[in-house]
Amino acid sequence: MTTSQVHFDFHPYKLSGTVYGTLLNHREALEALGNGVELAPYKGPPKAPVLYMKPRNTLSTHGHNINLPAGALAFQIGASLGLVIGRTACHVPLQTAIDYVAGYVVVADLSVPHENFYRPSLRFKAIDGSCVIGSGVVSTATVKNPDALAVRVFVDGEHVHSTATSGMVRTALQLVTDVTEFMTLAAGDVLLLGVAQNAPLVRVGQRIAVEIENVGRLEAQVGEEQS
């Protein structure tokens, strides 16, 4: 657990180590599935937020090396805005949801690419070190609108992907409301807003960087798992 390296000078001062991710929140990512969402095994588009967890073994911070599991060709770089929860958030109405967010952080959620979203194996998402958290959390006073931020991904210094935090099925605050309807979030928990369609790939030996406008930048390298 290395999130203890992520400090910031406002409440709650540190992260809890609990990270939840959101899938298919980018409208384009959902639309790319086309009519497939209506077919088996899905049988309809998602209703509630599609969530997953990044457990504590996955947490790493800016500057670290993450090993690609043996047998995988590449990581997919899930660049996302992370909402840092500021106080216990249970059944939070949209009108006051902002009061429960302390700030924002850049997150790169690395996963092994997979085509099927029905019941993906933990092997794709729970890999050691695969949730890279930026070193700085910026407050909600600094970033007024979390739903209109440019997101840029670089591989070996080359700008390979541009997206934004706009165009989401659920805005940042709507997500807080819909998630806390059934699960309480604690101070320092991180809730990822979601990853864009066509997330770029990174291979062994390459460096990545993720930048989110007004929030920050993180870097990491991909290494090879020793057998």
Added chain:
Amino acid sequence: MKRARVAYSGAIHEATPHKEGLLLTDGRVVAEEAVVWLPPFEVGTIVALGLNYADHAKELSFFAQEEPLAFLKGPGSIVGHNAATRRPSGVKFMHYECELAVVIGKRAHRVKRADAMTHVAGYTVANDYAIRDYLENWYRPNLRVKNRDGGTVLGPWFVDASDVGDTVHLPLRTLVNGKVTQQGNTKDFVFDIPYLIEYLSAFMTLEAGDVILTGTPEGVIDVQVGDEVVCEIDGIGRLVNTIASDETFGR
């Protein structure tokens, strides 16, 4: 040896069984009803298994699995022995799942089956609730079904692995309002404990306090507000939970 974590008289205590109730480490003997039972260890990552009993997999019409159906649960879902779990009004199918919880005792990174049991600190009982009404077919089982507040009940006791031994064949059952509704035996695991530790530790390092909920046998039924749900595992414990209404939770 078995021990509990309880809140009593303004502090959190370790407690052990006593003929008159519980013995706190500071020497006080208190009644079991006088304490608030907390989860019996500091809970780290929670890995849960779906369909890990052959009979339950058949019941839900699943076929031979290539690998364990493992998913994760968050810390906000955990409650201890004698707690209440909310049943939202209007749902049609909320069910318990009695499960053996395997608690990791030391770091496990790419551990082989033969060494796996040396990484187990001990066991407790889990009741891993689900509300089927909310099931969606995206990243199953979705968190709205399986990661609800109060939906992961753990306790009452942490039982040392040495008390159980390396062959974990334990009868388990659930009683709803005193009537047995679910029965099984951990000898019927599809993937046994050493397999699960080898499988998981191949890609995710397990730490002390991480816990594996090993799945549930057939016999899950709908529970109603006011029901007392007791999950029992022989030699491990008897875990009590009550189903509460929206009203209790101000909804």
